[in-house]
Amino acid sequence: MAGRRETYTPQSLLEVAVTVFNERGYDGTSMEHLARAAGISKSSIYHHVPGKEDLLRRAVSHALDGLSAVLDEPPATTGRAVDRLEHVVRRTAEVLMERLPYVTLLLRVRGNTETERWALRRRRDFDHRVAGLLRQAAADGDLRPGADARLATRLLFGMINSIVEWYRPQRGGPQVSAEVVEAVVALAFTGLRPPDRGAS
Amino acid sequence: MAGRRETYTPQSLLEVAVTVFNERGYDGTSMEHLARAAGISKSSIYHHVPGKEDLLRRAVSHALDGLSAVLDEPPATTGRAVDRLEHVVRRTAEVLMERLPYVTLLLRVRGNTETERWALRRRRDFDHRVAGLLRQAAADGDLRPGADARLATRLLFGMINSIVEWYRPQRGGPQVSAEVVEAVVALAFTGLRPPDRGAS
Numbered sequence: 134m135a136g137r138r139e140t141y142t143p144q145s146l147l148e149v150a151v152t153v154f155n156e157r158g159y160d161g162t163s164m165e166h167l168a169r170a171a172g173i174s175k176s177s178i179y180h181h182v183p184g185k186e187d188l189l190r191r192a193v194s195h196a197l198d199g200l201s202a203v204l205d206e207p208p209a210t211t212g213r214a215v216d217r218l219e220h221v222v223r224r225t226a227e228v229l230m231e232r233l234p235y236v237t238l239l240l241r242v243r244g245n246t247e248t249e250r251w252a253l254r255r256r257r258d259f260d261h262r263v264a265g266l267l268r269q270a271a272a273d274g275d276l277r278p279g280a281d282a283r284l285a286t287r288l289l290f291g292m293i294n295s296i297v298e299w300y301r302p303q304r305g306g307p308q309v310s311a312e313v314v315e316a317v318v319a320l321a322f323t324g325l326r327p328p329d330r331g332a333s
Numbered sequence: 334m335a336g337r338r339e340t341y342t343p344q345s346l347l348e349v350a351v352t353v354f355n356e357r358g359y360d361g362t363s364m365e366h367l368a369r370a371a372g373i374s375k376s377s378i379y380h381h382v383p384g385k386e387d388l389l390r391r392a393v394s395h396a397l398d399g400l401s402a403v404l405d406e407p408p409a410t411t412g413r414a415v416d417r418l419e420h421v422v423r424r425t426a427e428v429l430m431e432r433l434p435y436v437t438l439l440l441r442v443r444g445n446t447e448t449e450r451w452a453l454r455r456r457r458d459f460d461h462r463v464a465g466l467l468r469q470a471a472a473d474g475d476l477r478p479g480a481d482a483r484l485a486t487r488l489l490f491g492m493i494n495s496i497v498e499w500y501r502p503q504r505g506g507p508q509v510s511a512e513v514v515e516a517v518v519a520l521a522f523t524g525l526r527p528p529d530r531g532a533s
Binding site: 215218267270274275276277278279280281284285287288289290291292293294295296298299312313316317319320321322323324325326327 | 415418467470474475476477478479480481484485487488489490491492493494495496498499512513516517519520521522523524525526527
C-alpha cells in the first residue's frame, strides 16, 4: 500500500478497513492498525472518518443495503410466495458473493457496540421477512408439509451464509459463481435426491 | 464456581475450559482466565494439565471422535450410498447437538497452533469421506443429476454446522432436538418444495 498515500477516497479506505476488520476482528482492530494497513498516518484517517465505528457502520450498511434491496425487487414482491422465495434465495447468494468481504464482516458482528446491535436488528428484520415468505408458501401448499418456517429459514441461511467460509472468486474471473448459485437453489428447493425419489 | 475448589476432575476442568474458549476465543484465553473461571489457582490447573493447548486438544478430540465414529456405524458402512449419506447427515446433526460446546469450539478453530492444524486436517478427512459417499450416491443414480459432490458437501455442512449458531437446548429438556434433526434431513434430501413439484 506504500505510495498510495494521499490518494485515499472514503471508498478505498472502506475497502482497506473491511479487510483489516475481517483479519483481526473488529474488536481487535485499532485506528493504528487501519492507518498502517492503509499506509497513511492516523491523523489522515481521522481527516476522512470520525472513527472505526463509522467505518463499521458504512461497511455493514453496504452488506445490509444489498440484501434488503433483494426483498424489494419485483420478482420478490409479486407472484406466488414459493417463487418469490426462490428469487430471494438465489439473489441473496449472489449478493453475498458480490459483496463478499462486507457480508463476511456482517456475519461476524456480535453486538458489542451500538452499531453492531443495529446491524443485528437489521439482519433479524431480513430473516423475519424471509420467514414470512416461507409461511405464505406453506399456506399456499407450495412447501413440503411439516416444514417449520422458522427452523427452515435458519437452516436455509445457515447454508447460504456458509459460502463466506470457503468461497473465493477466481482471479480475473467473475465475482459471482453461477455454479454456486445453482447448487444453493437446487439443494434448497429440490434437495439431494432426484424428484421421483423425493418422498423418502 | 466458588466452593467447588479441589473437586475438579480432568473432565469438569475440560468443561470449564470449553466454555471459556467459546466465550473469549482460544487465542484470547490465558491460563489465568481458566483458573479464574474454575475458581482454583493457576498452579492447581497446572497440576491437572500441562497447558491450555492440551485442553484444546482434548476438547476438539471429543468433537472429532464423536463425528468420526458416525462414519463407522453400521448404517454408514453398508447399504446404498445415498442411505448411508442420509444416516451420516442425521447422526452428524445429533452429535453436533449432543456435544454442542465441543463442536462449536472445533468449528471456530483457525489453525494458529499445531493442535489447531491437526484438528483442521481431521475435519477435512471427515469432509472428504462424506464427499466420497456423495460421489458414490451420484454414481448409483441416487442423487439429483448435476449436483457437484464437493460443492454439495460444503453447502450440506454449512447448513448442519450453522446449528451451533442458534441452537440452545431447553433447560431440563433433551440435549438433542429431534425436530431439528428431521428438519435438516428433510431440507437436505427432499428440499423445500413438495416432491411432486420438485423438478422446477
